[in-house]
Amino acid sequence: MNNTNVRVALITGGSGGIGRAVAERLAGDGIAVGVHYASSKSKADETVSAITSAGGKAIAVGGDVADEKDMSAAFDAVEMAFGGIDVVVNTAGIMLLSPIATLDLDDLDRMHRTNIRGTFVVSQQAARRVRSGGAIINFSTSVTRLQFPNYGAYAASKGAVEAMTLVLARELRGKDITVNAVAPGPTATPLFLSGKDETTIEHLSKAAPLERLGTPEDIAETVAFLAGPARWINGQVLFANGGLG
Template sequence: MNDNPTRVALVTGGSGGIGRAVAERLASDGMAVAVHYGGNKAKADETVAAITAAGGTAMTVSGDIADEHAMSAAFDAVEQRFDGVDVVVNTAGTMVLSPIATLDLDDLDRMHRTNIRGAFVVSQQAARRVRGGGAVVNFSTSVTRLQFPAYGAYAASKGAVEAMTMVLARELRGRDITVNTVAPGPTATPLFLEGKDESTVTKLSKAAPLERLGTPQDIAETVAFLAGPARWINGQVLYANGGIA
């Protein structure tokens, strides 16, 4: 167990959308937060500034999540600044929508690299570094249940993340580290809204019994639960979708 009273979280994809909401939420719980970004340093700096302005502690780290050397260096930087890592949340991902019959296979490879290899690399580093009492949270999607047309390749990549997460939870037996996956439903983020017309967004917002889209803050609350008090939830997929599936 970590003797340092300040827990440390690394959030990949923390520069915007769900990642930023997660970083800010964990900081509000008193964690020191490393905000990871792939290419948008300005957005990551904004997240750190927001956390700092609210009285929290944060830093930025960068790197391609699918590059094991870059992510090893990112984890090194967090450990050097904050003396360790207790929570790893992997929100980074990419999505290309297309029917399976017409999907450009280059897009499939790109999603595979980020969503599967990237999640694997981050999970591998987390398995080596997270301290006892810690948590690893990966991200899937409720589309693995909803089976929306055009989401085939994306859902397949996230199904792989779920399988990997379940195995890792069991591989970390005896270390007091939980490993879970959050599977959001339709959530009002730029990634979700891109390329959708107003009627599609309206239809999806009414699909859940709560009759609205999720917000990044809704998802961040789920992550904070898994990263904090939920010590008896392990090796699970939590569907944060308002009851849509």
């Protein structure tokens, strides 16, 4: 563990949805949080304000996850504010749905840039900077093994995330840093709900044995486990989906 009293986390995509829930959950555990945003500084500031008003420590940091200079600067800012980084949670991602046969290849490239290159850039910085006793947590999706139609390109991008995550866990041998991925199932976030009609949402909400959609808080609990007490879970993909598959 680090030699300061406060653990520090950087959360990409921390301004909304799952990212915000993760930021607030980790702050509740006493972790100082860097809340990253790509474009919505106001939302990141709202998250920071919610954390600080509850007695926690947080700052907002901006940048494109796929730009190594932006991410280096974001990591620098968090280290400058709090003295180091112990946990990196990479929730930033985009989801563009289409049958493979008709997918606009520009959409494929956009997902590749954010979901694959972005995760790689953030993982690279994390591998260089996370302190001993720390944790790196990337985000996949349960669709990598559920094979829902229309999710082909998105699932492919997240399959790449799983691959690099599991390799990085082995590459950090001897550093006492865990590297895992969380793979949520259907979760009630704007990213998931956008573009779906009520019938589709109702069907998906009944698909898991627990017969509801996941919540951002459900996913944040899984992240908090990996970020804190789960020191013997390493090089794994945790499917947080209520038993869907």
